[in-house]
Amino acid sequence: MIGVQAVVVLATIAFAGVGSQVIISALRLVLKLRITTDAEVAGVLVSEHAEEAAHGSNLSYLPLRGMSLGSAVVLSASEM
Numbered sequence: 001m002i003g004v005q006a007v008v009v010l011a012t013i014a015f016a017g018v019g020s021q022v023i024i025s026a027l028r029l030v031l032k033l034r035i036t037t038d039a040e041v042a043g044v045l046v047s048e049h050a051e052e053a054a055h056g057s058n059l060s061y062l063p064l065r066g067m068s069l070g071s072a073v074v075l076s077a078s079e080m
Contacts, residue, residue, distance in 0.1 A: 027033065035044060 024033070035048070039048070
């Protein structure tokens with residue numbers, strides 16, 4: 001019985017994976033799934049919606065503002 005359940009679970013995972021890949025491939029033909037790096041650096045709100053967040057365009061007072069996108073940034077509540 002456990003062997004049958006394991007096969008069914010694996011079949012379900014395979015079905016979901018293949019189905020997801022088909023859906024993503026179909027969407028990729030019609031839509032851009034990712035934004036450009038320039039748009040990501042500028043900020044999605046600005047590039048996609050022409051809006052600014054609560055900070056406005058002046059982010060110079062934020063800590064660690066010179067770090068690249070690849071660096072991990074963890075701020076404590078006291079640093080915000």
